[in-house]
Amino acid sequence: MLIVHHLNNSRSHRIVWLCEELGIDYELVKHLRDPDSQRSPDSLKAVHPLGKAPVIQHNGQKIVESEAVIEYICNVCADGRLSVKPTSPEYGPYQQWLAFAEGTLFPGLLVDLVDAWTGRGNPDLMGFFDVETAKNHQFAEDALTGRDYLLESGFSAADINLGWALEFSECRGWLCDYPALQAYVERLRARPAYRKAISNGGPQDLSVFSAGAR
Numbered sequence: 001m002l003i004v005h006h007l008n009n010s011r012s013h014r015i016v017w018l019c020e021e022l023g024i025d026y027e028l029v030k031h032l033r034d035p036d037s038q039r040s041p042d043s044l045k046a047v048h049p050l051g052k053a054p055v056i057q058h059n060g061q062k063i064v065e066s067e068a069v070i071e072y073i074c075n076v077c078a079d080g081r082l083s084v085k086p087t088s089p090e091y092g093p094y095q096q097w098l099a100f101a102e103g104t105l106f107p108g109l110l111v112d113l114v115d116a117w118t119g120r121g122n123p124d125l126m127g128f129f130d131v132e133t134a135k136n137h138q139f140a141e142d143a144l145t146g147r148d149y150l151l152e153s154g155f156s157a158a159d160i161n162l163g164w165a166l167e168f169s170e171c172r173g174w175l176c177d178y179p180a181l182q183a184y185v186e187r188l189r190a191r192p193a194y195r196k197a198i199s200n201g202g203p204q205d206l207s208v209f210s211a212g213a214r
């Protein structure tokens with residue numbers, strides 16, 4: 001049985017959502033953030049030394065990192081559904097967008113959050129990251145202008161990875177200037193599996209991360 005460790009208001013929503021899209025069996029274990037610090041509880045640290053969500057357990061292994069977890073579940077638990085095979089012409093774009101969410105887009109958003117939480121004391125740092133973060137959103141905006149999902153063939157697990165990062169962008173006030181990204185996030189939220197993931201995993205309130213948003 002696949003076990004999915006889910007932290008409230010977090011990236012692990014992606015994994016609950018993926019399991020619902022794939023229609024696979026999974027056991028959901030819920031962990032609650034400390035309401036003041038928003039850090040993970042001891043229950044999650046007991047599962048994995050990083051104490052980060054998502055974590056999955058399967059066949060005696062524990063796996064972290066959204067991208068790795070997504071690829072593992074699609075390929076090991078669901079015959080490759082919602083992923084893209086190396087032989088496909090869409091393999092490159094799929095891998096690019098899967099990696100973009102955490103590798104390129106999210107770090108600038110996190111720096112912005114921590115800078116806001118710590119009193120906006122570092123304008124030089126934010127001068128650098130704000131330019132990068134704007135470029136990153138424009139890159140995704142251009143890719144999603146005139147299409148519903150990242151790949152021409154339609155919805156894939158890359159949309160799940162990017163979708164959650166963009167929900168975080170939204171709570172930090174970043175989506176105002178990007179209409180295609182706003183429409184994309186709404187399109188993702190309207191998917192029945194997204195809604196099922198919220199009803200199973202619990203409501204998602206990312207406003208806890210909106211302090212000092214743009």
Ligand SMILES: N[C@@H](CCC(=O)N[C@@H](CS)C(=O)NCC(=O)O)C(=O)O
Binds near residue numbers: 038
């Ligand atoms: N790159 C990792 C990031 C994992 C991560 O930072 N998870 C956050 C949840 S959004 C977390 O567990 N935060 C609680 C903590 O660090 O105490 C991934 O994509 O899985």
